[in-house]
Amino acid sequence: xxxxxxxRQKFFRExxxxxxxxxxxxxxxxxxxxxDAEDLTQTTFLKAxxxxxKFREGTDCKAWLLTILKNTFINQYRKRIRGPVxxxxxxxKFPGVKDQPKLVTTIESESGETDLMxxxxxxxxxxxxxxxxxxxxxxxxxxxxxxxxxxxxxIMGCPVGTVRSRLSRARRALRALLHKYAMQHxxxxx
Amino acid sequence: xxxxxxxSQYITACVDGQLEQHLHELLDAHVAGxxxxxxxxxxxxxxxEMVQLHHKLTPAPDxxxxxxxxxxxxxxxxxxxxxxxxVVPPRGPAAP
Numbered sequence: 544x545x546x547x548x549x550x551r552q553k554f555f556r557e558x559x560x561x562x563x564x565x566x567x568x569x570x571x572x573x574x575x576x577x578x579d580a581e582d583l584t585q586t587t588f589l590k591a592x593x594x595x596x597k598f599r600e601g602t603d604c605k606a607w608l609l610t611i612l613k614n615t616f617i618n619q620y621r622k623r624i625r626g627p628v629x630x631x632x633x634x635x636k637f638p639g640v641k642d643q644p645k646l647v648t649t650i651e652s653e654s655g656e657t658d659l660m661x662x663x664x665x666x667x668x669x670x671x672x673x674x675x676x677x678x679x680x681x682x683x684x685x686x687x688x689x690x691x692x693x694x695x696x697x698i699m700g701c702p703v704g705t706v707r708s709r710l711s712r713a714r715r716a717l718r719a720l721l722h723k724y725a726m727q728h729x730x731x732x733x
Numbered sequence: 734x735x736x737x738x739x740x741s742q743y744i745t746a747c748v749d750g751q752l753e754q755h756l757h758e759l760l761d762a763h764v765a766g767x768x769x770x771x772x773x774x775x776x777x778x779x780x781x782e783m784v785q786l787h788h789k790l791t792p793a794p795d796x797x798x799x800x801x802x803x804x805x806x807x808x809x810x811x812x813x814x815x816x817x818x819x820v821v822p823p824r825g826p827a828a829p
């Protein structure tokens with residue numbers, strides 16, 4: 544129990560504040576612009592501070608903060624800033640999106656270990672940027688922020704089944720794009 | 734027993750840890766005897782790891798951290814559920 548205000552501040556600074564970038568990065572995804580993301584992040588951290596006694600030490604503080612962020616977004620922001628939902632994945636724009644490229648299985652590092660991590664940050668970001676904003680968002684909400692399908696459905700205001708199918712299509716498109724990159728750069732042998 | 738088409742519908746949820754237990758068991762049974770679906774499952778796992786590894790966080794502006802710390806040091810927090818707390822100086826309209 545943190546009785547003293549200075550003690551609370553120290554605990555907050557050491558436990559919650561290191562996750563500021565992760566929360567802000569997610570807030571940009573949710574809010575869609577920097578000004579709202581700053582407000583959303585700030586509200587999240589001030590709520591976290593207010594309820595810091597509820598946080599159980601040793602548990603995942605980033606996940607706790609992201610849950611506060613998500614709830615704050617749903618309760619206070621979504622209706623105001625949510626734009627139209629668009630899905631941009633189709634065979635015409637993303638040739639091969641309906642195929643099932645076996646990307647990683649044929650990639651091997653020098654040690655002979657299957658490894659895809661030789662990809663560059665830029666290539667992954669470029670691929671993420673090529674699959675359409677909604678698809679990019681849903682992949683990052685799942686993979687980077689670690690939200691469940693139910694939480695993503697709440698954030699995006701759509702059914703869980705839609706999250707599932709959009710995520711599946713987005714990953715297929717990403718695999719197709721990165722497969723192309725791997726072929727061009729000799730990471731893939733066939 | 735499920736076929737490849739059904740298995741492909743379950744793979745994403747499996748990778749995300751969101752597949753119901755009984756469907757997980759069906760997928761496991763299928764994948765055990767289907768190299769193609771096993772490869773797809775493996776590829777999708779690696780893709781998720783790759784996104785986690787390579788995504789670059791957008792750093793929060795310095796002024797935001799300063800504003801948060803100023804606010805908690807002042808302690809007099811306004812009531813919750815009132816929307817954003819105006820500690821960050823107001824800005825113009827967001828870029829389109």
